[in-house]
Amino acid sequence: MARPFVLPDLGEGLTEAEIVKVLVAEGDLIREDAPLLEVETDKAQVEIPSPMTGRVERVHVQPGQTVKVGQVLITFAEAGELMPRPSPAPPAAAPAPAAVAPPTALPPREAPPAAGRDEGPVPATPATRRLARELGVDLRGIRGSGPGGRIRDEDVRAAAAAPAGREEETGPEAAPAAARPLATAGLEPPPLPAFEKWGPVERAPLSHLRRTIAERMTLSATLVPHVTHFDRADITELGAIIGRNLPAARERGVSLTLTSFLLKAAALALRAHPRFNASLDAQAGELILKRYCHLGVAVATDRGLIVPVLRDVDRKPVMEIARELGALARRVREGKATLEDLRGGTFTISNIGALGGTGALPIINYPEVAILGVARAREEPVVRNGQIVPRRLLPLTLTFDHRVADGADGARFAADIVRRLERPDQLLLEL
Amino acid sequence: MVMGDLVREVDVAVVGGGPGGYSAAFRCAELGLEAVVIDAGKRLGGVCLHEGCIPSKALLYVAGLISAADRARELGVEFGRPRIALDALRRWKTERVVGRLARGLASVARSKGVEVIGGRAVFESSRGLRVEGDEPQKLRFAHAIVATGSLPVRLPGGAPPSERVMDSTAAVELPEVPERLLVIGGGYIGLELGTVYAALGSRVTVVEMLDGLLPGVDRDLVQPLARRVERLFAAIHLGTRVTELADSGAGVEARLEGREGETFDRVLVAVGRRAQSEGLGLETTRVRPDARGVIPVDECCRTEDPRLYAVGDVTGEPMLAHRAMRQGKVAAEAIAGRPSAFDNRAVPAVVFTDPELAWCGLTEPEAHAAGRPVRVARFAWAASGRAATLGRSDGLTKLVIDPASGRVLGVGLVGPGAGELIAEGALAVENALRAEDLAATIHAHPTLSESFMEAAESLLRGA
Numbered sequence: 001m002a003r004p005f006v007l008p009d010l011g012e013g014l015t016e017a018e019i020v021k022v023l024v025a026e027g028d029l030i031r032e033d034a035p036l037l038e039v040e041t042d043k044a045q046v047e048i049p050s051p052m053t054g055r056v057e058r059v060h061v062q063p064g065q066t067v068k069v070g071q072v073l074i075t076f077a078e079a080g081e082l083m084p085r086p087s088p089a090p091p092a093a094a095p096a097p098a099a100v101a102p103p104t105a106l107p108p109r110e111a112p113p114a115a116g117r118d119e120g121p122v123p124a125t126p127a128t129r130r131l132a133r134e135l136g137v138d139l140r141g142i143r144g145s146g147p148g149g150r151i152r153d154e155d156v157r158a159a160a161a162a163p164a165g166r167e168e169e170t171g172p173e174a175a176p177a178a179a180r181p182l183a184t185a186g187l188e189p190p191p192l193p194a195f196e197k198w199g200p201v202e203r204a205p206l207s208h209l210r211r212t213i214a215e216r217m218t219l220s221a222t223l224v225p226h227v228t229h230f231d232r233a234d235i236t237e238l239g240a241i242i243g244r245n246l247p248a249a250r251e252r253g254v255s256l257t258l259t260s261f262l263l264k265a266a267a268l269a270l271r272a273h274p275r276f277n278a279s280l281d282a283q284a285g286e287l288i289l290k291r292y293c294h295l296g297v298a299v300a301t302d303r304g305l306i307v308p309v310l311r312d313v314d315r316k317p318v319m320e321i322a323r324e325l326g327a328l329a330r331r332v333r334e335g336k337a338t339l340e341d342l343r344g345g346t347f348t349i350s351n352i353g354a355l356g357g358t359g360a361l362p363i364i365n366y367p368e369v370a371i372l373g374v375a376r377a378r379e380e381p382v383v384r385n386g387q388i389v390p391r392r393l394l395p396l397t398l399t400f401d402h403r404v405a406d407g408a409d410g411a412r413f414a415a416d417i418v419r420r421l422e423r424p425d426q427l428l429l430e431l
Numbered sequence: 432m433v434m435g436d437l438v439r440e441v442d443v444a445v446v447g448g449g450p451g452g453y454s455a456a457f458r459c460a461e462l463g464l465e466a467v468v469i470d471a472g473k474r475l476g477g478v479c480l481h482e483g484c485i486p487s488k489a490l491l492y493v494a495g496l497i498s499a500a501d502r503a504r505e506l507g508v509e510f511g512r513p514r515i516a517l518d519a520l521r522r523w524k525t526e527r528v529v530g531r532l533a534r535g536l537a538s539v540a541r542s543k544g545v546e547v548i549g550g551r552a553v554f555e556s557s558r559g560l561r562v563e564g565d566e567p568q569k570l571r572f573a574h575a576i577v578a579t580g581s582l583p584v585r586l587p588g589g590a591p592p593s594e595r596v597m598d599s600t601a602a603v604e605l606p607e608v609p610e611r612l613l614v615i616g617g618g619y620i621g622l623e624l625g626t627v628y629a630a631l632g633s634r635v636t637v638v639e640m641l642d643g644l645l646p647g648v649d650r651d652l653v654q655p656l657a658r659r660v661e662r663l664f665a666a667i668h669l670g671t672r673v674t675e676l677a678d679s680g681a682g683v684e685a686r687l688e689g690r691e692g693e694t695f696d697r698v699l700v701a702v703g704r705r706a707q708s709e710g711l712g713l714e715t716t717r718v719r720p721d722a723r724g725v726i727p728v729d730e731c732c733r734t735e736d737p738r739l740y741a742v743g744d745v746t747g748e749p750m751l752a753h754r755a756m757r758q759g760k761v762a763a764e765a766i767a768g769r770p771s772a773f774d775n776r777a778v779p780a781v782v783f784t785d786p787e788l789a790w791c792g793l794t795e796p797e798a799h800a801a802g803r804p805v806r807v808a809r810f811a812w813a814a815s816g817r818a819a820t821l822g823r824s825d826g827l828t829k830l831v832i833d834p835a836s837g838r839v840l841g842v843g844l845v846g847p848g849a850g851e852l853i854a855e856g857a858l859a860v861e862n863a864l865r866a867e868d869l870a871a872t873i874h875a876h877p878t879l880s881e882s883f884m885e886a887a888e889s890l891l892r893g894a
Contacts (some may be wrong), residue, residue, distance in 0.1 A: 121776040126861060133771045148838050
C-alpha cells in the first residue's frame with residue numbers, strides 16, 4: 001500500500017506553507033531524514049525531512065504552490081512495490097555508436113500527462129510557461145482558451161486567481177496558489193489607477209515572505225501609535241575593544257561584532273525597564289511582562305527581511321552571543337533556519353549600519369513593544385572639557401508603543417542602553 | 432597543507448568553459464552573482480569552439496565550395512581542379528575563425544567580470560573544490576555548476592597507439608589529406624568529417640556497425656543523404672564491425688568483419704561521445720553519476736546535491752551545444768532564485784552534411800514507437816522553385832501534426848540549408864503553433880522556407 005506524506009503541523013497556529021523547492025523526484029529512493037522539500041512559512045524557509053525510508057511514488061506539489069497542513073505532498077511506495085528509477089535521459093531510439101540522439105519531446109522529469117487528456121507537451125509559449133512558474137500554476141490543470149487549445153497568459157492569470165478547487169481538472173492537492181489580496185488592518189486601500197495609461201507595466205506576484213512582511217508591517221503601523229526617541233552612544237572605547245579582540249575571537253571561530261554588544265546592552269537595559277520587554281493585551285487591558293529576554297535581530301536576505309531570535313541574551317556572555325548570532329545569521333541567509341529560530345522574540349534590534357545612513361525609524365515588530373534602530377557609527381568632533389576631540393558616535397533610535405510607555409520612559413531606557421555601550425568593560429564582566 | 436589557508440569565496444564556481452559553462456557564468460554575472468570558470472585549458476568555448484562544431488563547420492564550408500565548383504561544370508562553368516594549400520586553410524580555420532571567436536568570448540567574460548581560472552577542478556565537498564595545475568588554489572562556493580562536457584568514445588577493444596588513428600579532435604586539426612581514410616562510425620561526426628576529407632581529395636571508406644547511416648534518425652531524412660554520400664565516398668560498409676586495426680608503419684591495416692584486410696593511410700574513430708564526470712572528486716559530494724558517467728539532473732539542472740548543478744553533455748543526450756547553453760542559463764537563473772526551468776519542447780538537431788539534416792520535437796518514428804496518432808505532412812523539394820534554381824531537388828520537409836488540435840509537434844528537414852530552416856520548425860513546436868498558422872504565414876518566394884507553408888497547406892486541403 002502506498003503511504004501518503006502530508007504537510008506536518010508547523011506549530012504556532014500556522015496553517016499553510018509555500019513550496020519553494022521539491023528536492024526529490026518520482027522514483028527516487030529516499031533515506032529517512034533526507035530532505036524532501038523546502039517550504040516557506042510565515043518567516044522561515046525550512047527543509048522538511050523524510051519521515052521514512054522508501055521510494056517516492058508521486059510528488060503532488062510543485063514549487064510556488066501553497067499547501068495546507070494535512071495536505072498530501074508526496075506518496076511513498078511500500079518496499080514491496082518499488083518502482084524502477086526512471087532514467088533522466090530520454091530513451092535513445094538506438095543505443096548505437098555515433099548515434100545522434102533524437103531530440104527529446106519531453107524534458108527530463110516532466111511527469112507523464114494524465115490519461116485521457118491531450119498527450120504531449122502542454123501547448124503554451126515559453127513566456128506563458130514562465131508566467132505559470134511565477135504564479136505557481138500547473139499548466140497541466142488548465143484548459144487553454146487559445147486556438148487549438150493553446151494556453152494563453154490570461155488563462156494562467158485566471159487560474160492563479162481562481163479559488164482553490166474551483167478548476168474541475170484540479171483536485172484540492174493541485175490547487176494553484178491563488179493571487180489573493182493582502183489582509184488589511186481595517187482600512188481598505190482605494191482602487192489603483194490604470195497605470196497602463198502612462199506606459200507599459202508588469203505585474204509581479206508577491207512571494208510568501210514579502211506578503212507576510214507586508215501584512216505584519218501594515219498591522220503594526222496601523223494599530224500601534226509609534227513614538228521614536230533619538231540618542232547617540234560614544235563607542236570609541238567599545239570600538240577599540242572590539243578591534244583589539246577580533247583576532248583572538250576569530251581564533252575561537254567567533255566573529256566579534258558591534259551587534260553582539262548591542263544585544264547585550266539592550267538585554268541588560270530591558271531587565272531594568274521591563275515594560276519594554278512586554279506585550280499589550282488590548283482585549284484584557286493588561287500588560288504581559290515577559291520574564292525572559294529573547295532578542296530578534298533583523299537580517300536582510302535576498303528573499304527579504306527575516307528576524308531570527310537569540311534566546312536569553314541577558315544571561316549569556318558577549319562571546320557566546322557573538323557565536324550564536326554568527327551561526328543564526330548564517331542559517332537564515334542559507335534559508336536553513338528552523339521555525340524555532342524565528343519565534344518568541346521580546347524586543348528587536350535593526351542594525352542597518354553596514355548599509356550606511358544617519359538614522360532609521362523601524363516599525364515595531366508587533367506584538368513586541370519596542371525596536372532599536374541602529375545606523376552607521378561615525379567619527380565626529382565632540383567637545384570634552386573645552387577641547388574638540390574626535391569620538392566615534394553611534395546613532396540610535398528607540399521606537400516604542402506609546403500605549404505602553406511614555407516619552408520619558410523611552411528616554412530613560414535609551415539612555416540606559418547608551419550608558420552600557422559607553423562602559424564596555426562592565427558589559428564584558430556582566431554575565 | 433599550505434594552500435589550505437588561502438580559500439577564495441565565490442557565489443558560483445563553474446567547472447568547464449564550454450558553451451554550457453560560459454553561458455551559465457555570463458548569466459550568473461548578469462544576475463549579480465560572482466562566478467568564476469575553471470577550465471583545464473584556461474579557455475572559453477570548450478570542445479565546441481576549439482575542436483568540434485566550429486572548426487568542423489569551417490571545414491565543411493570549404494568542402495561545400497569545392498563541391499559547388501565541381502557541380503558547376505554541369506551548369507556550364509569550369510573552374511578546373513582545386514589546388515589546396517593546407518597551411519593556409521588551417522591558418523584560416525585556426526586564427527580567423529576559432530581564434531577570433533575565442534578572443535570575442537574572452538572579452539565578453541572580461542566585460543562581465545567573469546574570471547577564467549586555468550586548471551583541473553576537483554571537488555573536496557559540496558561547498559569547496561581545489562584547482563590543480565597552472566593556477567592551484569582552493570575555492571569555496573555557495574553553488575557549483577558542473578559543465579565538463581564529453582569525450583570521444585574509444586574503440587571497443589582499443590585502437591593502436593598511432594598518429595594515423597585519429598579521433599575527431601585530431602581530425603579537425605587537418606594534419607594532412609590522406610590518400611585513403613577509414614571512418615569508423617556512420618553517425619554525424621563520421622559523416623561530417625568524412626565529407627570534409629572526401630572533398631579535399633581523400634578516398635573515404637565508412638564503416639558502421641548498425642545497418643544504416645545516422646542510426647536513430649528518421650529514415651525519410653537519411654535517404655537523400657545516403658544516396659549522395661554513396662557517390663561521394665569510395666565505400667560504405669553497413670552492419671560491419673572493425674575486428675582489427677594495426678599500424679604497419681606504412682599504413683593502418685584494418686580488418687572488417689567478413690571482408691579482406693585493407694590498408695588505410697589514416698583512420699578516424701567517431702563512434703560517439705561519453706559524458707565526462709570522472710576525476711572530478713564528485714564522490715565527496717552527493718552527486719552520483721550513472722554507469723555511463725551521466726549526471727542526473729532535474730528540470731532546473733539541479734543534481735542530487737542541493738548545491739551542485741550540472742549542464743550540457745555531462746547530463747547526457749542530446750549532447751548538443753545549444754541545449755547546454757540553454758541549460759546553463761536555466762541553472763544560473765535557478766541559483767539566483769528565479770523561476771526558471773529547462774522545459775523546452777524543441778531541441779533542434781542538425782547534421783551539417785551535404786545535404787544537411789535537421790529535426791526537432793517529435794519525430795515520426797518516435798510517434799509510431801509510442802503508439803501516438805499523428806498526421807504527417809511531407810513536401811518534397813522537387814516541387815520547390817528555389818530548390819530547382821539551386822540545382823538541388825533532393826530535399827524534404829516533414830511536419831508531424833497532432834490530429835486533434837492541428838498543432839505542430841515535430842519537424843524534420845533534409846536538404847541544403849536545413850540547419851538554418853529548422854529555426855522555423857523550432858519556433859512552431861516551442862510555441863505550439865498549428866499547421867494553419869504556418870500555412871497562413873507569408874513565406875518569401877522563391878525560398879526553401881516556402882516548403883513549411885506548402886507542407887502545412889497539404890494537410891489543410893479538403894478541410
